[in-house]
Amino acid sequence: MLYTSNIRQAMLVEREAALNLRAPGRLHLGFLDPGGSLGRRFGSLGLVIDGFETEVELSRSPSEQVSASGPAEQAEIERAARSLHLLQRHSGQREPLHLRLLRVLPVHAGFGSGTNLALAIGRAFACWHGLDVSTPLLAQWLGRGLRSGIGIAGFDHGGLLVDGGPGADGSAAPILSRIALPETWRVLIVQDSSHQGLSGADERHAIATLPSLPSARAAEICHQVLMRVLPGAATADFAPFAAGISRVQQLLGEHFAPAQGGSAYSNPAVGRLIEWIGHQRDAVQGPDRGAAIGQSSWGPTGFAILPSHEIAAAVVDAARAAQVIAPSLTLRIVSGRNSGASVIDHRLTSHTPRSPDAPHAL
Secondary structure: OHHHHHHHHHHHHHHHOOEEEEEEEEEEEEEEEOOOOOOOOEEEEEEEEEEEEEEEEEEEOOOOEEEEOOHHHHOOHHHHHHHHHHHHHHHOOOOOEEEEEEEOOOOOOOOOHHHHHHHHHHHHHHHHHOOOOOHHHHHHHHOOOOOOOHHHHHHHHOOEEEEOOOOOOOOOOOEEEEEOOOOOOEEEEEEEOOOOOOOHHHHHHHHHHOOOOOHHHHHHHHHHHHHHHHHHHHOOOHHHHHHHHHHHHHHHHHHHHHHHOOOOOOOHHHHHHHHHHHOOHHHOOHHHOOOEEEEOOOOOOEEEEEOOHHHHHHHHHHHHHOOOOOOOEEEEEEEEOOOOOEEEEHHHHOOOOOOOOOOEEO
8 A cells, every 4th residue: 555655646746747738729721822923932821729639748757758648649759759859959958858748639630730749849848947938939949830820820829810921031921810710600620530631741742743823813812811701700700701711722722633633622531521511501591601611731631610509510410411421531510719828837836726727828
């Protein structure tokens, strides 16, 4: 009994000396100008969502170690260790720590898993050592945000975001707009875990071999974003928002189709369901008819943004009744998230009556 008691006491002490950080995932809703016709390439539209998170924990350790809570997290250990070493090198802080990967986002699926994990580790590391380091600087240290800035800004603030694309000197993309998504709106996430989107060298090759997006199409994308998507979100006017997102996705889907087997969707089963949802206008009654549909980044994750949970659930029920949900697909209804990552520092809370589950906003 004494041995068991000592183990429990040691676990409690370690828990009290730990710091946990949770960071939300995001959807990449499209590029503004992937060809850079006016000098700034890409520019991005993105949305931070609830229900998909990265969670990491730091604690003291006699020697540096990285551990994982399950198979998905285990697959990310090497990348996590690299991030930790980069942070130590840039900051000069080399105290041995135990980094635990408690939850990670699906990899290469359109949720921004790489940037999210790197920034989660980076911000946890900075909080642990009391470093006053901005998230863009952490991203620079860790080699993230080279193309899109929405993962960086979304990590801090959440919401619906537009960035202006990275600078010619490699500087992080400036955030041009951040709007809180209306609280009642919901996002239906469609996943196929058997498939992954393009990444790394394959992604760079695909982008390099695509023809340039005509400037007239880039102009229409920007027009849709500025005059439909953003005003719709800002005023909770769902119909123009949905029409704008769907049109942006149509234009970009046609552009990227040659790298996706000729389709606007990288995964045929996801694409069939999402397009079916786009035609189910009878499920969305009144002035909020329609759905904002598309694919996040290179997929395979598809999405349908709908004006309420009740309507989203009705769409799922209708899809099941019509037998258009392939066996490989999983569906989940989530909210937009209008806040960024949060940290629980048990070193600060272990001697207070505050609930350990109440997070501190970053």
